[in-house]
Amino acid sequence: MTKRTSATDSPAAFMDALGAIASSVCMVTVADGRDDVGLTVSAFCPVSLEPPLILVALIAESYPAELLGRLDRFAVTVLSAGQRALAGRFAVSGRPGARLLLDDVPHHRGAASGALIADGGLAALECEVTDRVPAGDHLLVIARVVAVDGVAESGSPLIRFRGRYPAIGPP
Secondary structure (H helix, E strand, O other), X not given: OOOOOOOOOOHHHHHHHHHOOOEEOEEEEEEXXXXXXXXXXXXXXXXXXXXOEEEEEEEOOOHHHHXXXXXXXXXXXXXXXXXXXXXXXXXXXXXXXXXXHOXXXXXXXXXXXXXXXXXOOOEEEEEEEEEEEEEOOEEEEXXXXXXXXXXXXXXXXXXXXXXXXXXXXXX
């Protein structure tokens, strides 16, 4: 283990510490009326079973955070290990709209959210924002799950660990 440092004195040490947390990789998509916007997130978690709530953390100054600051419906796809390339597409800075990124990938539009949902994920949730909480350089979006679009019967999750997508089992 490396020596102790203050998180405020060493943001790099703080980032390294956060990288040691394995997290699921999800794709968040929003239909804004003009285009479809999407991004890859690893800051996603369930909040409550009753009512069914989830939380997504977005970079506060990002366009997706701006959209979810004024729009209430979106979709979350929990990506499978076989969707690593898709996660990369939706993580690139300056990426085009979600329709272009999903052009060669089977997908559909969620009935409850209107957002694009990639087929082949482990689960897909359609959500309605209930609360927005500014938190440092992020916006925490808390949302009620209004529909479960699908749940795979099997498959391995796409996991982010130390800035990479390690193999954790059969795809």
